[in-house]
Amino acid sequence: MRSVLKVNWDSNLPIYAISQSELQKKGIKCILLDVDGTLVNRKSTNISKDVKNWIIESKKIFSLYLISNNPSKKRISEIAKELNLRYKYNASKPRKKVTLNAIKEVKYEVKDIAIIGDRIFTDIIVGNRCNINTILVKRLNRDGLPIKFNLTLAIEKLISIFIK
Numbered sequence: 001m002r003s004v005l006k007v008n009w010d011s012n013l014p015i016y017a018i019s020q021s022e023l024q025k026k027g028i029k030c031i032l033l034d035v036d037g038t039l040v041n042r043k044s045t046n047i048s049k050d051v052k053n054w055i056i057e058s059k060k061i062f063s064l065y066l067i068s069n070n071p072s073k074k075r076i077s078e079i080a081k082e083l084n085l086r087y088k089y090n091a092s093k094p095r096k097k098v099t100l101n102a103i104k105e106v107k108y109e110v111k112d113i114a115i116i117g118d119r120i121f122t123d124i125i126v127g128n129r130c131n132i133n134t135i136l137v138k139r140l141n142r143d144g145l146p147i148k149f150n151l152t153l154a155i156e157k158l159i160s161i162f163i164k
């Protein structure tokens with residue numbers, strides 16, 4: 001189990017604080033982005049200015065692609081439209097199929113691709129199963145700020161210790 005749970009970069013930062021030059025240093029050219037919790041709070045469609053600016057700056061350097069487990073095409077397509085990004089909804093992470101389709105579409109080598117997400121058991125596991133880089137970020141609240149205590153992640157990390 002160890003390999004699929006491995007986080008290449010456990011940033012402890014919200015996405016908008018992830019440095020683009022740091023990503024470049026790691027050789028990243030293409031980023032698959034989780035949506036709920038990573039770019040927006042899962043109960044909100046309001047994309048904060050910080051996140052929008054991060055996306056605008058990142059687009060100048062990287063190829064970006066949204067990959068969400070949310071089953072609502074309406075929600076994810078609206079967010080994708082606002083950010084002008086390609087997307088997949090209902091991606092069933094940690095299952096590989098949809099993520100592999102996105103990887104095929106972007107046409108980058110797996111070593112040049114990273115997935116950024118707020119959960120180990122979906123985003124990180126699917127990233128490892130697809131042999132791409134994995135980056136964990138802090139979950140966002142309704143105000144677009146990182147939540148102080150992420151119970152889901154704490155439980156996932158605790159379980160990870162036992163299944164290693």
Ligand SMILES: [Mg+2]
Pocket residue numbers: 034035036037038117118119
């Ligand atoms: Mg998420």
